[in-house]
Amino acid sequence: MSGIVIYLPPGSGGTAAAEPDGDGAVTLRLGPGEVARFGRGSATTPVELRLVDDAISRLAGEIRVTDDHWQLSNLSATHSYLVENPEGAGEYLRVPPRRAGAPIPFEFSRVVLPTRRDTTVSFQVFAPDHVYLDPDGLGGAGGQWGGRTVTAYSLDETATYFLVLVALCEPRLRDESPVAVPTTPQIVERLRDHAACGRLTARAVSSHIDYLAEEKMRVVPPPEQDPGRGARRNGKRESIVGLALRFGLVREEHLALLPPRSGTSPRNEPTGGGEGARPGRHIGK
Numbered sequence: 576m577s578g579i580v581i582y583l584p585p586g587s588g589g590t591a592a593a594e595p596d597g598d599g600a601v602t603l604r605l606g607p608g609e610v611a612r613f614g615r616g617s618a619t620t621p622v623e624l625r626l627v628d629d630a631i632s633r634l635a636g637e638i639r640v641t642d643d644h645w646q647l648s649n650l651s652a653t654h655s656y657l658v659e660n661p662e663g664a665g666e667y668l669r670v671p672p673r674r675a676g677a678p679i680p681f682e683f684s685r686v687v688l689p690t691r692r693d694t695t696v697s698f699q700v701f702a703p704d705h706v707y708l709d710p711d712g713l714g715g716a717g718g719q720w721g722g723r724t725v726t727a728y729s730l731d732e733t734a735t736y737f738l739v740l741v742a743l744c745e746p747r748l749r750d751e752s753p754v755a756v757p758t759t760p761q762i763v764e765r766l767r768d769h770a771a772c773g774r775l776t777a778r779a780v781s782s783h784i785d786y787l788a789e790e791k792m793r794v795v796p797p798p799e800q801d802p803g804r805g806a807r808r809n810g811k812r813e814s815i816v817g818l819a820l821r822f823g824l825v826r827e828e829h830l831a832l833l834p835p836r837s838g839t840s841p842r843n844e845p846t847g848g849g850e851g852a853r854p855g856r857h858i859g860k
Contacts, residue, residue, distance in 0.1 A: 578606040579645050580701040580790060581624060581638065582782070605640045612637050613698070614650075624698065630654075630690045638700070639676065645702055646676040647686065657687040662734050662771070682731055701786060728792055728824055732832070735775070736783040736791070738766055741832055743784075743816050744825040756812040759784075768834040784812065792818055 583601040603611055603623060613624035614635035622634065636656065637648040649656050649670045660666040660681040670677045679700070687697045730737055742762045746755065757765065759777045766772035788794050794814040819825040 578604060578609070579638075579640055580604055580786075581611060582699040582701065583624060584699070605638070605645075607640050607642050610637055610639045626688065626696050626698075628688075628690045628692070628696050631688055631696060635688065636686075644678050644680065645700065646678055648675045648677070649673065654689050656689075659685040659687060661685050662731075683734065683736075701790060728822070730791060730824060732829070735771060735779075736787055737829075738769065738772065738832060739780055739783040740787055740815065740819060741825055741829045742766055743812060744819055745830060745833065747816065747820060748825070748827055748830060756809070756816050765833065765836075784815065787815055792824075794818055 581603040585600045601624070605611055611623040612621075612634060613626055614620070614622050615627065615629075615631050615633050616622035616625045617633050620633045626635065632651050632654075634650050636650050639646045639648070647656070647658060647670055649672055651672050653672055655672060656670045658668040658670060658677075658679055658681070660683065662683055666681075668677070668679065679702075682702050684700045684702070685697050686700060687695050690696055730740070739762060742765045743756055745751075745765070746757065759780045762780050763775055763777055766775055788811045792815060794811065
């Protein structure tokens with residue numbers, strides 16, 4: 576695992592040693608062996624992620640990154656913390672007080688701390704590089720050749736970010752647009768009828784796109800297409816879609832993950848297939 580990304584949404588009552596993003600959010604990046612402490616902090620108790628609430632300890636906890644997962648230590652003497660899997664249908668872990676080094680298995684996690692207010696304080700942790708075995712090597716000769724084969728692009732097809740990626744690629748998979756990539760509002764509208772995306776916001780879609788580009792697919796838009804924020808984001812989307820389609824990370828069968836389009840029944844949904852091959856399309860055996 577190359578590391579993790581800790582994200583504190585804007586308005587969460589927190590700051591960090593890193594510079595805030597333009598919208599007030601805070602992002603920390605940690606590599607294997609690195610540690611980030613969180614809590615209220617003080618002049619004598621520095622923390623990398625500062626959470627502003629009187630019910631949170633000065634030094635509330637610690638996140639440590641290992642080679643293949645991350646660990647959470649709860650340094651509170653009284654409060655349990657929750658680690659939720661936002662994409663796991665209510666799946667969560669409870670980390671009790673004074674628990675050190677609890678291993679966290681989720682790729683996308685929300686760490687939730689209790690407060691005396693009517694809302695909790697939380698931050699998100701992305702662990703983008705979970706390692707998957709090479710399917711061709713399962714049950715084979717083992718490790719006779721030395722190192723293991725890992726997946727170049729480890730995408731979770733059950734995750735919301737993958738739905739966003741499919742929605743980005745949909746027009747080209749359906750041969751509706753050879754150039755244009757959907758905008759953020761268009762993606763929000765496209766996924767609105769999905770059971771897991773009814774409350775998906777434009778800000779969340781933008782975060783998923785940034786996560787795909789920077790952590791999962793590691794793409795950078797060409798400098799000449801980067802004179803401003805709008806062009807930069809559009810270049811990022813184009814790069815994501817181009818990479819996903821060239822390497823077959825998103826294919827026609829993935830369109831079934833999207834909700835039916837308005838006025839179109841699932842049975843009559845076009846698949847983008849047909850007689851003959853079209854320019855720019857990969858033809859498999």
